[in-house]
Amino acid sequence: xxxxxxxxxxxxxxxxxxxxxxxxxxxxxxxxxxxxxxxxxxxxxxxxxxxxxxxxxxxxxxxxxxxxxxxxxxxxxxxxxxxxxxxxxxxxxxxxxxxxxxxxxxxxxxxxxxxxxxxxxxxxxxxxxxxxxxxxxx
Numbered sequence: 473x474x475x476x477x478x479x480x481x482x483x484x485x486x487x488x489x490x491x492x493x494x495x496x497x498x499x500x501x502x503x504x505x506x507x508x509x510x511x512x513x514x515x516x517x518x519x520x521x522x523x524x525x526x527x528x529x530x531x532x533x534x535x536x537x538x539x540x541x542x543x544x545x546x547x548x549x550x551x552x553x554x555x556x557x558x559x560x561x562x563x564x565x566x567x568x569x570x571x572x573x574x575x576x577x578x579x580x581x582x583x584x585x586x587x588x589x590x591x592x593x594x595x596x597x598x599x600x601x602x603x604x605x606x607x608x609x610x
Contacts, residue, residue, distance in 0.1 A: 480561050481583075481603050482573065484554040487545045488588075498550065499541065500573045502558075503603040504530075504565040510537050510600065513570040514544070526570035534600040538593055545591050553599065554585040 478604075482502045489496040501516035510531040517525040531537040545551060558581055561568055 475532070478505075480558050481606055482556045482558050482581075483575070483599055483603055484552075484556060484573075485541065485545075486552040486554070488550045488552065489546075490549055496546075497544065498574070499544065500562075500570065500605060501600065502565070502568070503607070505607050507565060508532070510534070510603070511565045511568060512537065513568065513573055515570050515574075521581070528569060529566075534597055534604065537600055538596050541596060542591065542593065547591065550588045551591050552585060552587045553589065555583045555599075556581040557583050 480502060482500055485499045485501070487497040487499075488494070488496050495517055497514060497516045499512065502511050503509075504511050507530075508562075512529045512531060513526065515526040518524055529540070531540065542600065556577070558573075562572075562574060
């Protein structure tokens with residue numbers, strides 16, 4: 473029997489290239505309460521006719537994850553924050569990959585979203601800590 477985890481917050485960050493006026497990268501972040509770690513799944517959009525592969529990382533601390541995200545995102549570009557409430561995630565975070573999150577990326581799961589923002593470390597850390605502290609004890 474396959475189990476799913478009910479109601480899990482997922483933060484989607486989309487980097488929008490202001491020079492090209494199109495998205496450059498998408499990053500999904502969630503917190504695995506069982507393993508006590510952040511789960512990062514991301515992918516750059518195809519640029520210069522080069523196909524990009526997705527990536528997957530884990531991170532224990534919000535500050536380290538903020539460092540990673542700040543390294544990925546060009547400070548000149550704008551970002552969008554979208555907070556989702558997925559209700560169909562696999563029980564093990566190892567089974568959650570970029571393609572799964574992208575496939576089920578749907579407005580019906582959206583709780584809120586903010587567009588055309590600059591990446592701000594203080595706001596980013598607040599969002600990451602929210603993921604860790606707001607959860608559904610199932």
